[in-house]
Amino acid sequence: MSSKTIFSGFGGQGVLMMGYSLAHSAMSTGYHTTYLPSYGAEMRGGTANCTIAIAEEEIASPISSEPDYLVVMNTPSLYSFQNKLTSGGLMFLNASIIDARPSRQDIEVYAVPCGEIAEGLGDIRAANIVMMGAFLRKTALVTLDTYLKSLETIMGSKKRKAMETNTKALAAGYELLKTS
């Protein structure tokens, strides 16, 4: 097993958190993993992305020129990264704010209205976790339990309330793609 994923979106959408939590749960599962964030002269509201590699053996390069999975949380990210995705790769798209759809026919696209679902659960900030639910449903990189444990470790005990929302958000995203 070896995969690379790029998460991308606006700064503030929790894009780096998605990547970090995935890498953390991959580590907990016992995989080798790397997390590489974009860095540098970014501004608030600017773009953010990170690359996560997960493998059973030692990971050579943490950079991905041809990711297996792509999560796009805003329209600029869709245009920046859609052509990088490997043929047959999976794209997860934030349908709440992205109207456009990729023109490629050789990939699978999952349009997830993660914003609306999160709002329905009472907190728009959980949109990224809804997306993670959908993402884990299709990629099965780690189990939901492991992922939730990682989230809890990362967020610490102070964020009890947030964890409740996150648990619901993750399940909602997971169920969404399960039924479709």
Place this chain on the structure above:
Amino acid sequence: MTEKVLMSGNHIIGEAAIRAGCRFYAGYPITPQNELCEYMSEHIREQEGGVFIQSESEIAAVNMVEGAASTGARAMTSSSSPGISLKQEGISFLAACEIPALIVNIMRGGPGLGNIRPSQGDYFQATRGGGHGDYRTIVLAPATCQEMADLTMDAFDLADRYRTPVMLLADGMMGQMMEPVVFKEPKPRDYPDMFMLRGAGGGKSHFIRGLLLDQLEEEEHNWKLARKYAIIEQRETRCEYFQTEDADVVIVAYGTSARVAKGAIKRLRPMGMKVGLFRPITLWPFPMNELRKLSEKTKYFLDFEMSLGQMIDDVRLALQGYADIGFFGRPGGVVPTPVELANIIEQRYFKNNGPEKRG
């Protein structure tokens, strides 16, 4: 704590340094090593006697480190390429005064201000001394986050053992990326009081100086340093061999480029190409003999760097007359992909191993 944690390279260096007993950090922010400054600003002060200073400049920082280390503190500074250039005077002084300290360089694209992308353009500066005068600096080049933790601790021990500045040389990618890491138990510090300036009290005055106006005295000091460097060269070389046993082609690469090389090898091996990797972990002392030994079996070596070719000088010193040497590099902050390197190796492989081995 032997628990596995997920941390970025920059934070790992900070944590490993604190665990190793580093209690003085001075630095000035520069991308892509800012997270190390940030980590120290929060965590070194939690330690008893821990001091963090964001200095007014890189030059001030290295001189503060010299001061702190001369009193016996485990001390370090860090920066990225342009900032490390500024610190060179201080590093030369540390070497002259035989003061242990750790200098971390998270390299970025150059020359000049360059950019903030990962690069390996500071190899010459790091391994040839960098500052003025006849001196050497031990240079350690980690290729994984785990090694960043281990080598940071080892760097302090080496600095004490040889009373010399040690440089940890990594690049923007190593600093920014996160990987699982387990911090090892640091060794207890072994550094005699006689080298620390703690005030004479009632005893004889004791001082450390790098200014030796009498040329014969300075010459003797240089010979003394040279003897020390000779011992370091004999004892402290480190390297990693990766699938070199049967290799027709051996890539020589360090740090991030060694990771890329491993990725390329994993693509080439299933296609029947016998390719291996020789990875120097100490860049000075360079594992000259270890590399030359490989030429008994392998006749083609490809030096691969994220620069125009700097380590290749050491590769030539090791292999000239023993084997053929090729070079591939991308300067300016570009990290080549394993596919790109694999294509290069494939071309050279068949050129060197003849069409009969094809397929």
